[in-house]
Amino acid sequence: MILGIESSCDETAAAVVTPDGDVLSSIIASQADIHSRYGGVVPEVASRRHLEQISPVIREALFTAGIDLGGVTRIGVTRGPGLIGALLVGLSTAKAMAWACGLPLVPVSHLQGHVASLFLGDEPLEPPFVCLLATGGHTQVLAVRDHCSFERLGTTLDDAAGEAFDKGARLLGLPYPGGAEIDRLAQEGDPSAFSFPVASVPGFDFSFSGLKTSLLYTVRDLGEAATAERRADLAASYQRAIVIALTRRLHQVAEAEGLTRLAVVGGVAANSELRAALPDAAVAPLAYCTDNAAMIASAARYAEPLSPAEALVVDAYASAR
Ligand code: KG4
Ligand code: ZN
Secondary structure, eight states, X not given: OEEEEEOSSSEEEEEEEOTTOOEEEEEEEEOHHHHHTTTSOOHHHHHHHHHHHHHHHHHHHHHHHTOOGGGOOEEEEEEESSOHHHHHHHHHHHHHHHHHHXXXXXXXXXXXXXXXXXXXXXSOOOSOEEEEEEOSSOEEEEXXXXXXXXXXXXXXXXXXXHHHHHHHHHHTTOOSSHHHHHHHHHTTSOTTSSOOOOOOOSTTOBOXXXXXXXXXXXXXXXXXXXXXXTHHHHHHHHXXXXXXXXXXXXXXXXXXXXXXXXXXXXXXXXOHHHHHHOTTSEEOOGGGTSSOSHHHHHHHTSSOOBOHHHHTTOOOOSSOO
């Protein structure tokens, strides 16, 4: 039984996953309501909330799975990338538990965790495949040829796709986190009402800052009343530009790499238009798209664990390496 722990951003999460990838429990304490009044995640507030939540969330994950600590055979924990103070809460907890219970520990990359969300459940995706990883902090295209690593072929030069959704939502006066809000509103709007730019960046990289600026200018030109009236059209057109940018790259990389299977992971994979635009792509169940600990436990199944003594010297890291 693998206990997964995740605390890289504003979700405190713990899960119990079997070696075969069955999820016995996945508990997520979201802090979104705390941060929404600031329009984004406040790192210090996130760290403090993680501290309050981490023990009860782990306890609940064990309880729901019907096991106690004695039933855990391995701990997987997010080591980075993410908010350093937030990561340290989960990592320190995992190290303390590993040391106290004599359990092996696997430090997991949050990005590898998102990929490993595809390896959960009854019909896990088998490598090789091309994977779009689109979250609030990262947007990358990966060639995944085995269960424990990936090759990064493209990344964003500025904002992440989720960040573009969140910043766009803010410009439209929608609450944080904005991705799901734009998704919902776009269903009532006309995606061809406004023409927003899709950046043409060399290679397989992405850029979303020009799109965000374009929305800013459009909203400014329209004025408050017209923006409010045409919010659904703006959301639909803005979302369409993001979806085109993402799907175009995914197909280009798949062709260049000669890989036929496609997959999408990360919070933005929850987007209904993106899912509809990629009918043949493997997408993790919605519950495992946004941050969760089942994906971290899943990734921990494939890596060589550290002994409790080795685990004590593991440190968190903030940015992707
Ligand atoms: O993977 P995730 O939960 O956290 C990070 O690792 O960043 O992704 C969060 C991001 C946020 O930017 C959020 O707005 C976006 O995923 N998101 C969506 C949707 N649901 C969440 N974006 C577009 N459409 C959605 N339905
Ligand atoms: Zn994430």
